[in-house]
Amino acid sequence: MRVMNKPIIHYSLLYCRPGFEQECAQEALRQASVQRPVIAEQPAIVAESGYVVIAHNQQTFTFSRLVFARQLISLHHTLTTLPERDRLSPILAVLAQLLGTFSALWLEVPDTNEGKTLSAFTRRFQPLLEEALGERIDPLQKAPRLHIFFPDKSSVLIGTSDPYNSAAALMGIVRQSMPGDAPSRSTLKLAEAIEVFMDKSEQTRLLRSGMQAVDLGAAPGGWTWQLVRRGLRVAAIDNGPMKGSMAKHPLVQHLKQDGFKFRPKKGVDWLVCDMVEKPARVAALIEEWFAEGLCKHAIFNLKLPMKQRLAALDSALSGLRKRLDMEGINYKMFAKQLYHDREEVTVFLSKTKN
Numbered sequence: 001m002r003v004m005n006k007p008i009i010h011y012s013l014l015y016c017r018p019g020f021e022q023e024c025a026q027e028a029l030r031q032a033s034v035q036r037p038v039i040a041e042q043p044a045i046v047a048e049s050g051y052v053v054i055a056h057n058q059q060t061f062t063f064s065r066l067v068f069a070r071q072l073i074s075l076h077h078t079l080t081t082l083p084e085r086d087r088l089s090p091i092l093a094v095l096a097q098l099l100g101t102f103s104a105l106w107l108e109v110p111d112t113n114e115g116k117t118l119s120a121f122t123r124r125f126q127p128l129l130e131e132a133l134g135e136r137i138d139p140l141q142k143a144p145r146l147h148i149f150f151p152d153k154s155s156v157l158i159g160t161s162d163p164y165n166s167a168a169a170l171m172g173i174v175r176q177s178m179p180g181d182a183p184s185r186s187t188l189k190l191a192e193a194i195e196v197f198m199d200k201s202e203q204t205r206l207l208r209s210g211m212q213a214v215d216l217g218a219a220p221g222g223w224t225w226q227l228v229r230r231g232l233r234v235a236a237i238d239n240g241p242m243k244g245s246m247a248k249h250p251l252v253q254h255l256k257q258d259g260f261k262f263r264p265k266k267g268v269d270w271l272v273c274d275m276v277e278k279p280a281r282v283a284a285l286i287e288e289w290f291a292e293g294l295c296k297h298a299i300f301n302l303k304l305p306m307k308q309r310l311a312a313l314d315s316a317l318s319g320l321r322k323r324l325d326m327e328g329i330n331y332k333m334f335a336k337q338l339y340h341d342r343e344e345v346t347v348f349l350s351k352t353k354n
Ligand SMILES: C[S@@+](CC[C@H](N)C(=O)[O-])C[C@H]1O[C@@H](n2cnc3c(N)ncnc32)[C@H](O)[C@@H]1O
Pocket: 183, 184, 185, 186, 187, 216, 217, 218, 219, 220, 221, 222, 223, 224, 237, 238, 239, 240, 257, 258, 259, 260, 274, 275, 276
């Protein structure tokens, strides 16, 4: 008689922007399905919850290739009925079963209004868990991080993340503080994109004083502000007015032109683009700039207000990839829905040498 081994099901917990749970799950399952068929019966997705749980047969996920996931966690335990009087003991019982040390202990909540109401509770809880775990938390170890995620006060999801394949920020949120003199809150999107897509050495190498940039859809000037702050000269293209310190800055040339028609006389280092347009049209524009050698690096936003958000994004990015390949351009490209992005994602595209 042949004994069939029942496959062990693994679970991953992914955080996302509330409202993007479907896209987050769909995209992760698609990544998994390239390796092995995915498990048909998936945990229910709770709309607007800010997280999803995926069941799989040990497929590996590449976090940097997931657009909608803010964080990637291997889920080990779920407790759904934490007693109000003593939430700590059941959690400690689970932690006793998890072996090894952890490089960090992160108590997290969803990025929702309900989540915000739990923050005070997790702050109180943190020192209790730290004390109980003692030397098992060692920031000097190259060990997984321990995530204790509370979707609500009575349940907890316990998992670990690989520091080399996840976001290095609590709740997967790379927070930025609003610079006092930037003309718009949009400035935070570009600030975050720079942090998320480029490590420190790339930031200093690729964003240097004296470099030239074009900002399409620049007004009132939040993105231009980020570039100017790093010493870049910026051609700011927009029919609307540049405001505050960006209205008359020696490094800024404001041109009231159509961003889809404007082309610089000579190639520039950077193209940034935050125009509100269909993703396919923006991607086609970026294609032209790279194919014509008009820029080396780009950060651009793709707005996704439509129902088929993942399909629209896929089609825009695959068109762009095809064209770059056809032109024989070597490049790296990453897309992410950043914390400061709303119904949109941000893309980093950079020419590489080989
Ligand atoms: C989201 S806002 C940009 C905000 C800007 N990134 C900032 O940080 O302040 C979009 C801008 O794109 C501009 N825009 C839209 N279509 C355009 C076009 N075809 N040419 C130039 N600018 C355009 C709008 O006038 C608007 O100012």
